[in-house]
């Protein structure tokens with residue numbers, strides 16, 4: 001029997017859900033949060049603090065909406081550009097074989113924070129351990145967030161939109 005430890009997941013699983021405020025609606029000073037990699041006019045990029053895989057990023061619109069049609073045209077266009085630049089950086093830094101880009105609209109679709117739309121960008125490698133995700137709440141991430149942030153921040157600082 002092998003054991004895999006992912007203790008940071010416990011903070012997510014046992015949090016007091018009745019007191020959840022929108023974690024993606026932050027005032028501008030919070031964009032200085034240590035896991036925010038990039039801030040654009042309508043959106044920002046941060047590490048997912050409960051990642052499915054190494055380098056798991058979120059592209060988050062600054063508009064609080066749970067529907068795609070709640071985004072302005074400019075916001076949608078910017079998010080697509082920021083997402084594509086983020087994919088380029090993940091490919092360069094992590095040498096991943098593939099990338100999942102996804103959006104879960106509504107709880108039944110798997111949205112953990114359904115009130116505020118957010119785009120997942122998840123690097124994938126041949127033979128990675130995502131089957132755990134299919135079978136259980138367990139995910140295996142082989143890198144701590146501070147290391148992920150340090151690997152990515154230099155390239156995000158070079159982005160000019």
Ligand SMILES: [Zn+2]
Nearest residue numbers: 022025064116
């Ligand atoms: Zn929000």
